[in-house]
Amino acid sequence: MYIQKVDPNRESFGDYSLKDAVLTIGGITVDLEAEQEDQEVIITFSDHNGMIHRGMMPCCRYVAEVIIPPRRYELIEVENTSINEDDGEEKEMDEEPGRHTENVPVSLDIDSVVLKLWPEENGLEEAATAEGENNAE
Numbered sequence: 844m845y846i847q848k849v850d851p852n853r854e855s856f857g858d859y860s861l862k863d864a865v866l867t868i869g870g871i872t873v874d875l876e877a878e879q880e881d882q883e884v885i886i887t888f889s890d891h892n893g894m895i896h897r898g899m900m901p902c903c904r905y906v907a908e909v910i911i912p913p914r915r916y917e918l919i920e921v922e923n924t925s926i927n928e929d930d931g932e933e934k935e936m937d938e939e940p941g942r943h944t945e946n947v948p949v950s951l952d953i954d955s956v957v958l959k960l961w962p963e964e965n966g967l968e969e970a971a972t973a974e975g976e977n978n979a980e
Contacts, residue, residue, distance in 0.1 A: 844956045849905075853962035857895075857906050864951055866958070868907050869895025875911055876951040884911040890964075904964065910957040916946040 859868045864876040868888050889903035920942050
């Protein structure tokens with residue numbers, strides 16, 4: 844996962860953890876692979892009075908944004924069969940027995956996911972305090 848800090852000059856960003864394809868931010872767990880679609884997916888996280896929420900709520904500040912790239916597919920060859928795999932009985936086929944290709948989804952490449960982090964408010968306050976101390980000198 845590529846981590847992008849929106850303001851890299853700040854030091855305090857929210858906590859997150861990643862285990863396999865499951866991302867946790869502020870107690871909210873997101874299965875990145877399950878969220879992936881055929882188009883790019885953007886999931887935002889916001890903070891309202893110290894509570895992290897999925898999505899952007901009015902009067903909230905950004906905490907993080909996850910950008911999941913579109914699902915990719917791979918063409919693979921499969922064997923045509925006249926057996927219905929559900930019940931084992933023969934079924935009518937439009938195609939003759941043999942081989943054909945199918946689009947099969949490829950597993951999510953975690954390295955292609957982007958996590959944007961916004962600084963915590965206490966980090967903004969600390970930076971403002973530090974700047975004020977520097978100006979007083």
